[in-house]
Amino acid sequence: xxxxxxxxxxxxxxxxxxxxxxxxxxxxxxxxxxxxxxxxxxxxxxxxxxxxxxxxxxxxxxxxxxxxxxxxxxxxxxxxxxxxxxxxxxxxxxxxxxxxxxxxxxxxxxxxxxxxxxxxxxxxxxxxxxxxxxxxxxxxxxxxxxxxxxxxxxxxxxxxxxxxxxxxxxxxxx
Numbered sequence: 497x498x499x500x501x502x503x504x505x506x507x508x509x510x511x512x513x514x515x516x517x518x519x520x521x522x523x524x525x526x527x528x529x530x531x532x533x534x535x536x537x538x539x540x541x542x543x544x545x546x547x548x549x550x551x552x553x554x555x556x557x558x559x560x561x562x563x564x565x566x567x568x569x570x571x572x573x574x575x576x577x578x579x580x581x582x583x584x585x586x587x588x589x590x591x592x593x594x595x596x597x598x599x600x601x602x603x604x605x606x607x608x609x610x611x612x613x614x615x616x617x618x619x620x621x622x623x624x625x626x627x628x629x630x631x632x633x634x635x636x637x638x639x640x641x642x643x644x645x646x647x648x649x650x651x652x653x654x655x656x657x658x659x660x661x662x663x664x665x666x667x668x669x670x
Contacts, residue, residue: 500561500613502605507561507574510549514562517570518542521593529655530591530628553579553618563592563606571597574606576614576623584621586614590634598633607641615669622668628653629661638665 500507510518521527522537553559557579563572572592579586590607592598614620625643627634639645643665651659 500609502609504600504605505563505565505571505602507606507609508564510546510560510562512546514570515539515543515546517562517593518546518573521573521591524593527591527593529653529660530589530631530634554581561610563590563602565597565602571602572606574610576610576618579618581618584619586618586620586623588614588623588625590637603637604640607637611641611667620669622666624667625665627663627665629663635663641667643667 519537519539519542522531522533522542528534548556549560553576557577559576559579561574562570563574565571571594572590574588574590576586576588588607588610590603592603611623614623623643625634625638627638629635629648644667645663646666647664649662649664652662653660
């Protein structure tokens with residue numbers, strides 16, 4: 497049986513009560529460069545998103561889950577996006593909101609849990625991740641989990657009048 501529960505945390509579906517947390521994550525300008533966000537989200541728009549979050553991944557082509565610690569507190573989000581059931585692949589992304597919750601193993605465990613679901617539950621052949629080249633923590637995380645660096649898009653993201661490269665990681669389930 498597939499489980500979304502680990503030793504130090506778990507993944508769960510978004511709930512209506514997550515509106516304030518989602519608002520905080522989506523409007524945190526410090527992480528906009530990794531999400532491609534360029535403008536704030538209103539609570540109304542996020543409420544509409546939550547009302548449709550129950551849709552099946554085959555219909556929505558994405559899946560967003562909350563990363564929760566052992567105290568049941570939502571500390572981050574993890575996504576499957578650009579879900580392509582025909583080619584058996586999806587993108588994967590992760591964010592842990594607060595610095596104090598990072599580098600404690602929760603992100604690693606969350607990625608492992610979602611990978612297991614993607615490979616064994618959805619029967620995907622591959623996952624890929626786009627990581628800014630200067631995001632050392634994420635580069636380390638994906639390498640640690642066995643993702644291969646398959647390319648770099650140079651000067652891909654403009655942030656504070658500076659261009660940054662974006663690395664493409666890929667993991668194939670053999």
